[in-house]
Amino acid sequence: MQAFITRETLPSLPPPSTLKGPIAWMRQNLFSSVGNTIVTVVLVLAILAALIPFINWAFIKADWIGSSRDDCTSGGACWVFVYVHLKLFMVGLYPEAETWRVLLVGMILVVTLAGLMIKGVPFKKYLQLFALIAFPIIAFMLLSGGSFGLPHVETNFWGGLLLTLVIAIVGIVAAFPLGILLALGRRSSMPIVKAICVVFIEVWRGVPLITVLFMSSVMLPLFLPEGMEFDKLLRALVGITLFQSAYLAEVVRSGLQAIPKGQYEAANALGLTFWQGMYKVILPQALKIVIPGIVNSFISLFKDTSLVLIIGLFDLLATIQGAFASPKWLGYAIEGYLFAALVYWVFCFGMSRYSQRVERSLKTTN
Template structure:
């Protein structure tokens, strides 16, 4: 009798439990109920998705300069291509488009530099983006200095105006929200009461009402020698409104920090601001990254409400183009384009927040 003491090679797993077939069995057909739901949902997707793809891509018209080019019966993307400059720049003078394009490129480079981990001096880049870039953007967009002609804010519009409203609101609402959250947890009754009243009042009023008040009532409280631009009034209203929501998000993070962290910082003899800036806030902000980004996304989408006070953001510009007798009947293409643009920006923010969560995860939930 011959005895083989060599280990035989492992047999491959059955094809029914690995690969695409195994994934389908484990995720879509693991139970009779899930199998039925998978078949029903698959049927609905096929019956609805195929005609949508047919309309949006296969039968669509892409090239032309008028509605006469839309003859296939599918989507008429000619409408978007013809009006694209208006959708991007609003009523900004065509000869000055280069100013907006320069800012877009500069902002993209700065964001790429901050996101890429191996970029040297990332802290200085972030400081430049938050402090210097807004000043450059103002003088580039408005003009009046360095030989640039003035472009009044009522000519700003389209995606440019949407990004201005969103970026200013995001950058300004975060620090104000932090201060309001700290004030609401303050031991000083006056500070705590003021912050609580501010937050509850602004959170309890619709943004539409805030925009009306900022547009109509805010100039009544300003000195006569100060003429607040309509865009500035909208920015103030949006910033204060979102700051109240941001404050509650950050307060949730502050409350999630274990009491021992506060006691440890006090035992080290740190002052209140050092304790918050070095110990508490970094942990709290890390915990509430999803809530902060969710507030940013809501702010970005809420910028479309400025239409009611006469500012032509991306949605308003598209709606005004749809009223053109030359393009009546193509509202679907216009709204799909707006929805796609908003989705791209919101999805990008969502994905970056997930990246930050994975990068900054340190097992905080297990800390006692």
């Protein structure tokens, strides 16, 4: 027998598949006992029993391209309904000749967000200033028009996914700083400031969003000077921003309360003013703690945009409901709702995954 001796350390071998990896995870979580094995098998069979017919209806027997319901002849899902109304679902009644403006705004938004999310992109501070200051102005001028030779497009013609994103993005961006100020005001030592913030937060949190939208659409013009009119979309944005800021204020306040008292004392010991201490010491820690709550509020706001239908604004869900209510397309509500669910899920899942990535980068999760 020959022996092989080496003075070099051999590389470590990976653990066996029975101890780490998918097989080990399934043995530990799905087949760890007889009872778990039976439950797993029953659930898998039930899922397959429901999933196989759905896949057959939604994909295998589905009709994908056409111009009318007469092209749906296979007996499966009629995705022709979505194909025919895709432009309506995306931009509503926005003039077809001007849809390039919507595409341009979308491209700028995607490039800006990609630059902010990807690590290693230079000049991120300037990109952040562009996203907060320049982009909203550029987007409004392109979408609304009326300057630089662009035809004016009234907000009544905005709809579909375009309107959903406008309401969600403006609501998120405007409500976040207002929510922080309300949270700081509620914890203020000045009685008047604290009382105003408490009343504001509790009133707006105690009123349903539908009521807020009605109020912003019907009552807000009553408080304006005579002859001054607010656009219907602007009224909805004001109401949603105030409503969402009250919820964000409580989320941020929970983060402020989680900060040890020693951090406040340390900021004072360094000679920092109140606002300097909040900006440099307290808020970075507090916001890091409440990232899940903040993102949860953002996701909730994105889905609540569908309520603007009650004041005559046609977002994504409203345009889909209007399309399958047409006599030409009666009976295709399932395809419409599935398409809406897919779009909402993509955006909400994207926000959730990005928040988890931020948490991992800030090491707020195990």
